[in-house]
Amino acid sequence: MTFADFTFLLNGLKWTVLLTAIGFIGGIPFGLAVALARHSSNRVICSIARAWIGLFQGTPLLMQLFVVYFGLPILGLEVAPWLAVGMAFTAHASAFLGDIWRGAIEAVPRGQTEACHALGLNYRTTMKEIILPQAFRLSLPATIGFLVQLVKGTSLSAIVGFVELSRSGQMLSNLIYKPLLVFGVVGILYFIICWPVSLIGRHLEKQLPASSR
Secondary structure, eight states: OOOOHHHHHHHHHHHHEEEEEEHHHHHHHHHHHHHHHOOOOOOHHHHHHHHHHHHHHOOHHHHHHHHHHHHHHTOOOOOOHHHHHHHHHHHHHHHHHHHHHHHHHSOHHHHHHHHHHHHOOOOHHIIIIHHHHHEEEEEEEHHHHHHHHHHHHGGGGGGOOOOOOHHHHHHHHHHHHHHHHHHHHHHHHHHHHHHHHHHHHHHHHHHHHHOOO
C-alpha cells in the first residue's frame, strides 16, 4: 500500500468523522426535546415522542437514509447530498438519544422532583438545575456507546454514494487486490476513532460525580 492509497483512506475517514459529528451534534438538541416530550405529562406530546422513537428504533438505518435521500427531491426539496444524509443521521440520533435520556431522567429518584415542588421551584429550574445534570451523568455510558455505534453506522452512507471510510476501503481493495491489508488498515482507523471515545467516556463518568458534589 502506497502513501497515496493511505491518503485515499484518510479522505474517506474525513467523511466518516464529519457525518458522525453532524448526526451526533444535531441529535443532541432534538434528542433532548424528544426526551422531555417523552417524559411529559401531556398525552399528545408524549405519544408523538413515543411514535418518533418507535419509528427510528423499529426501522433499519439504511431505510431511513433511503427515505430522506430520495424522498426530499420527490417532495420538491433540493438539498445537498451531504445535508440530506446528515438530516437522516440527525433524526436517527435524536430518537436513540431521546430514549436514552428519557430513561436517565426517569432513573433520577422521584423524591427529588417532589422536593423541588415543595420548595416552589418551577419545571424549568427543576429540570435544568436538579434533574438533567444527574440524568446526564447516569446516561453517559449509553450515550458514549451510541456515539461509537453511530461512527460505525456511517458506513451505510456508501449506499447513497458517499465515499466514507468503508467505501474507500472497498474501492481501494478492488484496485490493488489486497483486501486483507486494506480492510486491516480500515479496521485500525475505526479503532483509532472509537477506542479513545470510549476512554474519554469512562474518564468523564469517573470525573462527573466528583465535580457534582
